[in-house]
Amino acid sequence: MFKAHIITAYLFLASIILIYLLAPIMSPAQGIEPVKPLPKAEPAKPAPAKPIAQSEWTGKRAAYLTLYNSNSVENRLKSIELINAQLYDRLIVSDMKYAAEVMEFLLQTLAVEVNENVIKAARDLLSKFLAQKTCIEWAVKNHKKIAVKETVKLRFIDALSATAKTALNDNVTIIGIDLADKSQPGTVRLAALAVIARGPSTKSIEVMLGLVKDADVNISKSALNILAGFKPIEKSDALIKLLADETRTDIKVEIGRTLEIIANQKFGADAKAWQKWWDNNPLSRAALPAQVETAIDKGVGYLLQHCVNSGYCDELIFYTLIKSRVKMPEATIENLLDNMLEKNLEKTYNVALLAMALSDLNANKYIGRITQCAEFLLAGQSAAGNWHYGTPVSKYVNTPSLEPNSSAEAPGSTRSVKRVAIKMPRRRTETDYDNSCTQYAILGLRSCADAGIEIPAPVWADAEKHLLSTQCSDGGWCYVGNAAGYGSMSAGGLGSLAICKFYLNKEIKNDKNVKRGMDWLAQNFTVRENPKYTTWHYYYLYTLERAGIFADTEQFGGNEWYPIGANYLINEQKPDGSWGLTPNQDTCFAILFLRRATQPLNLKIEITPGGPPSESNPNSGEGK
Numbered sequence: 001m002f003k004a005h006i007i008t009a010y011l012f013l014a015s016i017i018l019i020y021l022l023a024p025i026m027s028p029a030q031g032i033e034p035v036k037p038l039p040k041a042e043p044a045k046p047a048p049a050k051p052i053a054q055s056e057w058t059g060k061r062a063a064y065l066t067l068y069n070s071n072s073v074e075n076r077l078k079s080i081e082l083i084n085a086q087l088y089d090r091l092i093v094s095d096m097k098y099a100a101e102v103m104e105f106l107l108q109t110l111a112v113e114v115n116e117n118v119i120k121a122a123r124d125l126l127s128k129f130l131a132q133k134t135c136i137e138w139a140v141k142n143h144k145k146i147a148v149k150e151t152v153k154l155r156f157i158d159a160l161s162a163t164a165k166t167a168l169n170d171n172v173t174i175i176g177i178d179l180a181d182k183s184q185p186g187t188v189r190l191a192a193l194a195v196i197a198r199g200p201s202t203k204s205i206e207v208m209l210g211l212v213k214d215a216d217v218n219i220s221k222s223a224l225n226i227l228a229g230f231k232p233i234e235k236s237d238a239l240i241k242l243l244a245d246e247t248r249t250d251i252k253v254e255i256g257r258t259l260e261i262i263a264n265q266k267f268g269a270d271a272k273a274w275q276k277w278w279d280n281n282p283l284s285r286a287a288l289p290a291q292v293e294t295a296i297d298k299g300v301g302y303l304l305q306h307c308v309n310s311g312y313c314d315e316l317i318f319y320t321l322i323k324s325r326v327k328m329p330e331a332t333i334e335n336l337l338d339n340m341l342e343k344n345l346e347k348t349y350n351v352a353l354l355a356m357a358l359s360d361l362n363a364n365k366y367i368g369r370i371t372q373c374a375e376f377l378l379a380g381q382s383a384a385g386n387w388h389y390g391t392p393v394s395k396y397v398n399t400p401s402l403e404p405n406s407s408a409e410a411p412g413s414t415r416s417v418k419r420v421a422i423k424m425p426r427r428r429t430e431t432d433y434d435n436s437c438t439q440y441a442i443l444g445l446r447s448c449a450d451a452g453i454e455i456p457a458p459v460w461a462d463a464e465k466h467l468l469s470t471q472c473s474d475g476g477w478c479y480v481g482n483a484a485g486y487g488s489m490s491a492g493g494l495g496s497l498a499i500c501k502f503y504l505n506k507e508i509k510n511d512k513n514v515k516r517g518m519d520w521l522a523q524n525f526t527v528r529e530n531p532k533y534t535t536w537h538y539y540y541l542y543t544l545e546r547a548g549i550f551a552d553t554e555q556f557g558g559n560e561w562y563p564i565g566a567n568y569l570i571n572e573q574k575p576d577g578s579w580g581l582t583p584n585q586d587t588c589f590a591i592l593f594l595r596r597a598t599q600p601l602n603l604k605i606e607i608t609p610g611g612p613p614s615e616s617n618p619n620s621g622e623g624k
Helices: 002-026 054-068 073-091 098-113 116-130 132-145 150-162 169-179 186-196 202-211 217-230 233-245 249-264 271-279 288-307 314-324 329-343 348-362 365-380 433-448 457-470 487-503 513-524 539-552 559-570 583-594
Strands: 416-418 606-608
Touching: 054 098, 073 116, 098 116, 098 132, 098 150, 116 132, 116 150, 132 169, 150 186, 169 202, 186 202, 186 217, 202 217, 202 233, 217 249, 217 457, 233 249, 233 271, 233 559, 249 271, 249 416, 288 314, 288 559, 288 583, 314 329, 314 583, 329 348, 348 365, 348 433, 348 457, 365 433, 416 513, 433 457, 433 487, 433 559, 457 487, 487 513, 487 539, 513 539, 539 559, 539 583, 559 583
Parallel strands: 416 606
Antiparallel strands: none
């Protein structure tokens, strides 16, 4: 025992001496870095899915069917799980007929299966397929043939409801409307209404209004619940008429309740009281101006309290405050203006909005800075006629004085500007673009032209050529390319095309491509969302305002865009005066819509000679 203690003591002493001797080597203070752990390896990116060939598909299909038909719940479940794990990614990049076969197989499974686990697996996998654009389009064309039995229809609707809410909603709604038809069983119709409730569209709202009169009380009540969720205030008159004509007491009560939710009024089922309210409603224009002014005042108050000098969307806020026509402290505008005049010109959006603001504030006084904005935007146009986010100009070829012209007329006096020739800078050589930057660049150049700057005709011609080449087959526009149009890009594209044609002295209203753009907005009109897109709602509303004014129309497809949009915005304004999920910019877009901030293209501006002489022909092309 004693020897064991001695040995333990020696070992302990030896370890202390060893640590002391090694300390200089191990210490980072001696200039030797400690050993660093090896960095974690980046996970390998999965290889792109490989399409399935016909011969391979034939073999795999037979194997999965054999497994499924083995009269075992476990094997039926396993076959569906294997298709999901091993084949799904490949099927969606292969010939559509293979994915169609799987979807039909899943529907057949849902028709006869009794085991809840197998039903859930089949439903979830079918839902996964239906979330793909090609698959949901196939389902729109074929659902009536493949979903015949009531049980199958219900489970098919269940799968539709489980798909993620995406831009595919339009197709989901089409199927829902088909399955809500009077020829369908009541259970199927009620389930289909839940699918339609995913999102409002012009078509779905009209269908719901029609179903209010349905003989089935449950269908009527469900339709009214959906309308209450959609809040289509512009359809209040249709609901009031339904209320006046309705004979079923319980449905009259439900219509009154729906109107109360939509209009935020309390008239119950009193059709006469509702009619009196409607006659004085902003959509009837009688009460609109006062409510708009109140909403704008509150919105400006929010911007001044929370957003000014935030460093975010400065030019957009500056432009909105100028356009709001709300009286505010001169020091506020001066501080913002000094910031705008001192900032470097770096990005397309910011420069375009600055040109718009200065041109509206006092074009003659700030013509030097506006000329600089014009050169930035001209340099940012590619040979294809489009724009991207922009980069700073390394050397300006136009060198106007940037000092404000103290002899210029005061703001609010008769608009008269001097003609200013501009030398064309070298264009960018990059080919990347997007139609959002492009539409704002065109807006900025329009303001520069309004300020008297002579924008060379080829700039407008090239921009027009780009807009025509990217117009989608459906008549709208998208962000890049021309696959399928959506709201904000279509309204922005229409407005931009009108501007280009105006400065090229071309016909606007009767132009076939302008008409195609207007038809797209008519067919997809809504103010409650960015049609066929999931975000940028308030950005879209401002593009809609510009499209209406540039195209010189108050209606898209019979829809009066301004009173309908103004009503929506008045009802959606938050107690603090803001709008939207990103209030800095959404509040600006809402105010610009309400103010009808866009000047029409037929606005006559007196332009007189007297700008600085040009050293080269402004239409001669790019500078050297």
